[in-house]
Amino acid sequence: MFHETAASMTYSLNFAAVWRSFDLLLEGLALSLGLAFVAILIGCVIGLVTAFGLVSGRALLRKPAGLYVTVIRNTPILVLVLFSYFALPELGVRLGKIESFVATLAIYSGAYLAEVFRGGLIAIPPGQREAGLAIGLTEMQIRTSIIIPLMLRSVLPSLGSTMISLFKDTSLAAAIAVPELTFEARKINVETFRVIETWIVASCLYVATCSLLAALMRAAERRLAVPR
Amino acid sequence: MTNLLEIRDLHKRYGTVEVLKGVDCSMRQGEVISIIGSSGSGKTTMLRCINMLEEFQGGTIAIDGQEIGYETAGGARRRKPEREIARQRALTGMAFQQFNLFPHMTAAANVMLGLVKVKKMSRDEAMVLAEKWLDRVGLLSRKDHYPGQLSGGQQQRVAIARAIAMNPKLMLFDEVTSALDPELVNEVLQVIKGLAEDGMSMLIVTHEMRFAYEVSSRVIFMNQGRIGEEGDPREMFLKPKTERLAEFLKTSTFN
Amino acid sequence: MDFSFLDQLWLARIPLLKGLGVSVSISLLSIVVGTVLGVFVGLALVYGLRPVKWIVRGYTDFIRGTPVLVLVLASYYVLSTIGIDLGPFQAGVLALAVFCSSHVGELVRGALQSIPKGQTEAAKAIGLTFAQTFAYVLGPQALRQALPAWVNTAAEMVKASTLLSIIGVSELLLRTQEVISRTFMSLEFYFFAGFLYFVINYGIERFGRYVERKTAVPS
Numbered sequence A: 001m002f003h004e005t006a007a008s009m010t011y012s013l014n015f016a017a018v019w020r021s022f023d024l025l026l027e028g029l030a031l032s033l034g035l036a037f038v039a040i041l042i043g044c045v046i047g048l049v050t051a052f053g054l055v056s057g058r059a060l061l062r063k064p065a066g067l068y069v070t071v072i073r074n075t076p077i078l079v080l081v082l083f084s085y086f087a088l089p090e091l092g093v094r095l096g097k098i099e100s101f102v103a104t105l106a107i108y109s110g111a112y113l114a115e116v117f118r119g120g121l122i123a124i125p126p127g128q129r130e131a132g133l134a135i136g137l138t139e140m141q142i143r144t145s146i147i148i149p150l151m152l153r154s155v156l157p158s159l160g161s162t163m164i165s166l167f168k169d170t171s172l173a174a175a176i177a178v179p180e181l182t183f184e185a186r187k188i189n190v191e192t193f194r195v196i197e198t199w200i201v202a203s204c205l206y207v208a209t210c211s212l213l214a215a216l217m218r219a220a221e222r223r224l225a226v227p228r
Numbered sequence B: 001m002t003n004l005l006e007i008r009d010l011h012k013r014y015g016t017v018e019v020l021k022g023v024d025c026s027m028r029q030g031e032v033i034s035i036i037g038s039s040g041s042g043k044t045t046m047l048r049c050i051n052m053l054e055e056f057q058g059g060t061i062a063i064d065g066q067e068i069g070y071e072t073a074g075g076a077r078r079r080k081p082e083r084e085i086a087r088q089r090a091l092t093g094m095a096f097q098q099f100n101l102f103p104h105m106t107a108a109a110n111v112m113l114g115l116v117k118v119k120k121m122s123r124d125e126a127m128v129l130a131e132k133w134l135d136r137v138g139l140l141s142r143k144d145h146y147p148g149q150l151s152g153g154q155q156q157r158v159a160i161a162r163a164i165a166m167n168p169k170l171m172l173f174d175e176v177t178s179a180l181d182p183e184l185v186n187e188v189l190q191v192i193k194g195l196a197e198d199g200m201s202m203l204i205v206t207h208e209m210r211f212a213y214e215v216s217s218r219v220i221f222m223n224q225g226r227i228g229e230e231g232d233p234r235e236m237f238l239k240p241k242t243e244r245l246a247e248f249l250k251t252s253t254f255n
Numbered sequence C: 001m002d003f004s005f006l007d008q009l010w011l012a013r014i015p016l017l018k019g020l021g022v023s024v025s026i027s028l029l030s031i032v033v034g035t036v037l038g039v040f041v042g043l044a045l046v047y048g049l050r051p052v053k054w055i056v057r058g059y060t061d062f063i064r065g066t067p068v069l070v071l072v073l074a075s076y077y078v079l080s081t082i083g084i085d086l087g088p089f090q091a092g093v094l095a096l097a098v099f100c101s102s103h104v105g106e107l108v109r110g111a112l113q114s115i116p117k118g119q120t121e122a123a124k125a126i127g128l129t130f131a132q133t134f135a136y137v138l139g140p141q142a143l144r145q146a147l148p149a150w151v152n153t154a155a156e157m158v159k160a161s162t163l164l165s166i167i168g169v170s171e172l173l174l175r176t177q178e179v180i181s182r183t184f185m186s187l188e189f190y191f192f193a194g195f196l197y198f199v200i201n202y203g204i205e206r207f208g209r210y211v212e213r214k215t216a217v218p219s
Helices: A002-010 A016-020 A022-054 A059-073 A077-091 A097-122 A126-134 A139-176 A181-192 A195-224 B043-050 B082-089 B107-117 B123-136 B152-164 B182-197 B209-215 B233-238 B243-251 C002-011 C013-047 C050-065 C068-081 C087-114 C117-125 C130-167 C172-183 C186-215
Strands: B005-014 B017-027 B032-036 B058-063 B070-073 B076-079 B092-095 B170-174 B202-205 B218-223 B226-231
Touching: A016 A022, A016 A181, A016 A195, A022 A059, A022 A097, A022 A139, A022 A181, A022 A195, A059 A097, A059 C186, A077 A097, A077 A139, A077 C130, A077 C172, A077 C186, A097 A139, A126 A139, A126 B082, A126 B092, A139 A181, A139 A195, A139 B107, A139 C068, A181 A195, A181 C068, A195 C050, A195 C068, B005 B043, B017 B043, B017 B058, B017 B226, B032 B043, B032 B209, B043 B058, B043 B170, B043 B202, B043 B218, B092 B152, B107 B123, B107 B152, B123 B152, B152 B182, B182 B202, B182 B209, B209 B233, B218 B233, B218 B243, B226 B233, B226 B243, C002 C013, C002 C186, C013 C050, C013 C087, C013 C130, C013 C172, C050 C087, C068 C087, C068 C130, C087 C130, C117 C130, C130 C172, C130 C186, C172 C186
Parallel strands: B032 B202, B032 B218, B092 B170, B170 B202
Antiparallel strands: B005 B017, B005 B058, B070 B076, B218 B226
């Protein structure tokens, strides 16, 4: 105890060791972004389909969609990640670390994005659909030309924060040794003992990326805003 | 020669509430019919059935001899396939009380959407038509404006252009001036009058009694899910035959 | 197979229950500490002097931009390096509390700022002091506004408590992993753990809906 306290007195910040491994951190960040990108992309498709299920008049579509969203949203993502990687092989579903994590994050994202999209869908006045029907559009054409573009515009702010929080969830991949940013940081921490420096740099990389993503989403909002 | 519109014994229920209790109505090419009546009388519902925005449980609606929405085969009444219904909806054009312009599209894009997606026109052809009809409603200069940048009256005129550009056989107007500020009502009514003078067949649900009086070739008074009285506007407004219509006209304003 | 799972579950009941207890303790502690901290954060964000606002805004933005797992790992490794020997449980709870505080801070800020200016003006007009205005007018309205979302934050903390398994805190998930390493029944036990978490969080979610209905101002 005494020794540790003494050590802390003499701990001085030295980023040199972390800079030497900075490439590793950047590679880790690139992988984090890649995982998030693919998972969220798939998640958006799942979320969109599920959201239409959630607002459907047919119980046969609404009930399963609701069940999926409720189960996923109330289960810790770490449990899902470990379950997919360690337990699913028992059922014959054998995926690599990265594939397993991306699949898990995609299914996880789908539930959160479905809630976001649902909020946008119920905010669209029914008159929009009726106006589409009145000029002879089919339900599918109404969805692609009117409902989805309107819904996306209205949910952009919450879509942005959901995507950012899903990006942060890629850190969970470290739990199954996917070499993303958190995993690399922990490795450098253990190898160099430059504990404080490592975590400062790693956090800053996350914070910077999140701010960048937030700025991109705001730019998208401005670009897509309907003039009035 | 078949009638443009032929409604036979139209029945419509919401759950157990019967909104239309057997409506018969026929309309010739070029007629302008105003439908009046108090709220809840079923006039808007009738209009929405013609466009299959509402399902109906009994009776038939035919446009140009084509049965709308349902087909009867082997004694069983079935809803037509969605594609067929979409095609039939394009036979009529509809303008709504709340305009229902697509807020993320410019005025021109609103008019072009149906032309491109339903009529499968090229964007250039569609643009030519969109400009023609926007000009017709006096809004060519606003073609690149978004609905949010237009006044209510202008939005409604774009909405009418959007419907009319599809070249419908019959135009349906559903209380198109009810959501407008009083000073914007007239510009919309002028557009509709112009269309009437061109010989467009129109079915107009309205609260504007003076307008109904001036523009219609015939007036239908709806009362409790049935047609209460119909005929020439002059005769109906000046000498109502039924107590109900007289009562209704007394409470309506002619401005 | 099923029968032997139930056998194993019965054998593992004590460690699993202990783990569940630890999970609940982690969640409760981090929610309580995080909420107290978060209320101050929120008040500072709304009523703080400019430099205070900037510092607190920087704090919340930094915390919200960092994954919780990174906070947990950093707290665990960094604190011991600088001589604060807390052990994984305390270090983990601290990290979750800090995470919770930034969320609660935002909730409080949002709730306070959603109250129309006229409310403060009306309170001033009848002669209330700022403290009275806060106690009788702003506070109760903000509470109504923030409560349902706060319940959701609580559910988030239960889910986040699983992250402490990574730094070796014997909560439910780590206990589950230990049982799995002995029984090799990963499917059953992960499913079981997931189910327990689901039940807890679903309960909290339902409670949140109830709170939402109860706090809605009658209209």
